[in-house]
Amino acid sequence: MFSLTINADSAPLYREISDLRNKQIPFALVLTQTRLAKDWVKPGMLKVMRQRLDRPTPTTMNSLFVQSATKARPAKVYFKDAWTTGIPADTYLQQAVQGGQRPHKRFEKSLIAQGLMKSGQFALPAKDLLNQYGNVSRGTMIRILSGLGAAESGRGHQANATGSKRSQRKGNANRYFVGSVEGSQGVWERKASAFGDAVRPVFIYSDGAPGYRVIFPFFKVAENIVKAHEQAVFTAALGQAIATARS
Template sequence: MMKFGVTSNLAGVVDGWASVAQDQVPYATAVALTRTAQEAKRAVEAALPSVIDRPTPYTMRGFRLWPATKTKLVAEVDFRDSFGKGSHARDYLAPQVFGGTRKLKAFERSLQRVGLLPAGMAAVPGAAAKIDAYGNMAQGQVVQLLSYLRAFGEQGYRSNITQKRKDALSAGVKGKRGMSYFVGRPGGGKKPLGIWLREEFGQLGSSVKPVVLFVKTPTYRKRLDVPGISARVIKERFTPNMHMAMRQAMSTARRPVGPSKIV
């Protein structure tokens, strides 16, 4: 788990504000901490495209801010939980921050559950994969593969293709060439293990193309220096943010009213 908080010894900053009511100090501190954490979060997000090729909007929203309060003077930035049925941001961002291997994606877990993806291996796009604008395999093709390979779980079993439909696709329909998917090592075992597309050309024979290749689960080195980025932002921005918050607190603080004098 990645988490960093913004905390500080406030003595040096508060010395110059001795005249401010003490109940304004916690409020100003919480504001300064939260602003600094927001700036650190933005700095981390700005660094993402330099370590991840064409990060998706989902990835760019992979960090979440928990603001400081008057009673909890710590602002935190951590990985965001998943959106709906998607993967947790921690699963694929943590290896970039800490190094190590990433967790399997939902597609890979489905293939592994039905015994198609061997343990210790990951699935990567092959030459026949359809790629979206972010360099990932198109979701429509992922769904097509899971359906064809009958890899949907119990909740999605109705999405799995029937044998009758498989036979029709293999024979070719409405003038289209026949096609089928299979998992294996074509070419007499000389080609890499993966999911392959076989296209039928009638009397001209057939061809096979790799859609997904199974490779050893990659190990990542640390590339996104979240601790270093946040430390730099804290050093540069906390004191200015604290002074600004204190000035705002002073401008909005209620001034004590002295006793009335009757003349």
């Protein structure tokens, strides 16, 4: 009986292949990170966001970006941290990702700055003020702040309601007020009807910060996706790296 045994130390061809394989591992690792980020982590994150977040806006869904890996830096999946206007997603998603109490929003800071709300209070919007995404639109908040004389002004632009005819036509200066109605303190809107004048709550003040549980465990979701696919993606990437290696 003839037995034939070949091991790595005694096989020149195997050693040559092994050397080629080792040289291509750094490239394969870079390729693996980029593919995991683009083909698995980002799509998986978007799926979880649709499932876990309450009516996420198109802006929120489009805020997730991928940075390809290089030999000097790892791949990165992140929320864009700056926009031309508005609040970036990585700021307003912090409570969904980490849980806990939320900080004051820009609207609330404006009310506090003008002495219209105490520093320890928070403004909770009335349900009929919310849009299809469960938020108060920026235009609505500016209109309310303008009527209260608490809107931000800049570059020569005056956003607050005034006594001018144009401003009076809009009616915001008389439309909104801060006060206590039937024991509830907040921002109110005057409404005229055929049955007489009435008021409705726009924002009700709370003496404590709203609390949030973790509903979108961003980092845990990403880790699980990577663990589930990294071996297969690396194997394919290494095969490609070896196949395309320069002789």
